[in-house]
Amino acid sequence: MEENIEMVGKSFVDHFYHLFDNDRASLSSLYQPTSMLTFEGQKIQGVEDISAKLRQLPFDQSRHQISTIDSQPCSSTGGIVIFVSGSLQLPGEEHLLRFSQMFHLVPTLQGSFYVLNDIFRLNYG
Amino acid sequence: MEENIEMVGKSFVDHFYHLFDNDRASLSSLYQPTSMLTFEGQKIQGVEDISAKLRQLPFDQSRHQISTIDSQPCSSTGGIVIFVSGSLQLPGEEHLLRFSQMFHLVPTLQGSFYVLNDIFRLNYG
Numbered sequence: 001m002e003e004n005i006e007m008v009g010k011s012f013v014d015h016f017y018h019l020f021d022n023d024r025a026s027l028s029s030l031y032q033p034t035s036m037l038t039f040e041g042q043k044i045q046g047v048e049d050i051s052a053k054l055r056q057l058p059f060d061q062s063r064h065q066i067s068t069i070d071s072q073p074c075s076s077t078g079g080i081v082i083f084v085s086g087s088l089q090l091p092g093e094e095h096l097l098r099f100s101q102m103f104h105l106v107p108t109l110q111g112s113f114y115v116l117n118d119i120f121r122l123n124y125g
Numbered sequence: 126m127e128e129n130i131e132m133v134g135k136s137f138v139d140h141f142y143h144l145f146d147n148d149r150a151s152l153s154s155l156y157q158p159t160s161m162l163t164f165e166g167q168k169i170q171g172v173e174d175i176s177a178k179l180r181q182l183p184f185d186q187s188r189h190q191i192s193t194i195d196s197q198p199c200s201s202t203g204g205i206v207i208f209v210s211g212s213l214q215l216p217g218e219e220h221l222l223r224f225s226q227m228f229h230l231v232p233t234l235q236g237s238f239y240v241l242n243d244i245f246r247l248n249y250g
Contacts (some may be wrong), residue, residue, distance in 0.1 A: 008128075034151065038195040038208075070163040070244045074229060077202055083163070083227050084246040098248065099159045100225040102208050104199060115195045119208040 009071025009082045012105060012113065017064040017086075020054075027054055030115050034106075037118045050118075063089045064095070079106040080113070085123075098123040134196025134207045137230060142189040142211075145179075152179055155240050157233075162243045175243075187212045198223070204231040205238070208239065210248075236238040 019027050026050035037044045037053065044053050066086040067100075073080055082103045089095035104117035144152050153176035156162075162169045169178050191211040198205055207228045212221035214224065229242035 009193045024245055034200050036197045038197060041193065041195065043197075043245060067249075068166065070166065070246070071243065072163060073243045074170075074202075074241060075159050077199075081206070081227065081229050081242045081244070083225075083246065085225065085246055085248065089221045100208075100210065100246070100248070102206065102244075104206055104229070116199060117206045119195045119197065119206070119227075121195070121208065121225070123191060123210065123225070 005071050005073050005080060006069075008080060008105075008113075009069055011079075012103070013066060013069050013082060013084055017066065017102075021062050021064055024054055024057075025051070027051065031118075032114045032116075035115050035118070037106070037120070039120050040122060059090045061091045065089070074104070077106055079104060081105075130196050130198050130205060131194075133134045133230075133238070134194055135204055137205075137207060138191060138194050138209055138230070141228075142191065146187050146189055149179055149182075150176070152176065156243075157241075160240050160243070162245070164245050165247065184215045186216045190214070200227070202231055204241070206230075227242060 028047055031047040031050050033046050035047055035050060037050045038073045039053060044050050064086055066084060068085045071080055084101045087098050089096050099122050101120045103115055104114035106116045108114055153172055156172040156175050158171050160172055160175060162175045164178060169175050177205045189211055191209060193210045195208045196205055212223050214221050224247050226245045228240055230238040231241045233239055
């Protein structure tokens, strides 16, 4: 079980940042109407507004490098919380931006997961 | 409701780090047998082992300064997820240690909250 949670967490994280870096519009498949995103303090709710926010970020290309992934089960919901740290390279930027992000995944009726809670912060040094 | 979540998140964060810095042993009141802590990648479960880990950290005094608090409700559980960034000063250390920490709070039968999920990471520059 423990090991399974780690695998689900890592699979989700790999999938999420792969989509983010290669096909950002398709991230909308991971959210639902009840989903929430807090992006650098800005609160956004629902799959449509979250998708719009992600599409409108002021860069076309990105490359995420993941440093750590910590996953835990939420016994009350069958969900998973995932805490990620890593760095983000943007086009034309020499420096990497360090970030931390947390996800709360909740099971869908179809046996998959969706993102209920998503909080993103850049780490300032 | 939105505003209330922010207030609960801020109150919890103030309370948590006040206890951490002033009476670390009493942090045990915030955890239950199902609680999980991942501390710099080390996984610990249950109020007793979590309390022991926190008591045994290799410093007697600490001072946390909070930079950001982002809180969201978890519609499925009545819980709250809280994402914190800040810095930590240890005795005899000139430099501040930057950290990020997330909490998933779940309601108790008594109308309060306990920490179900707690993940802590230092941010390396």
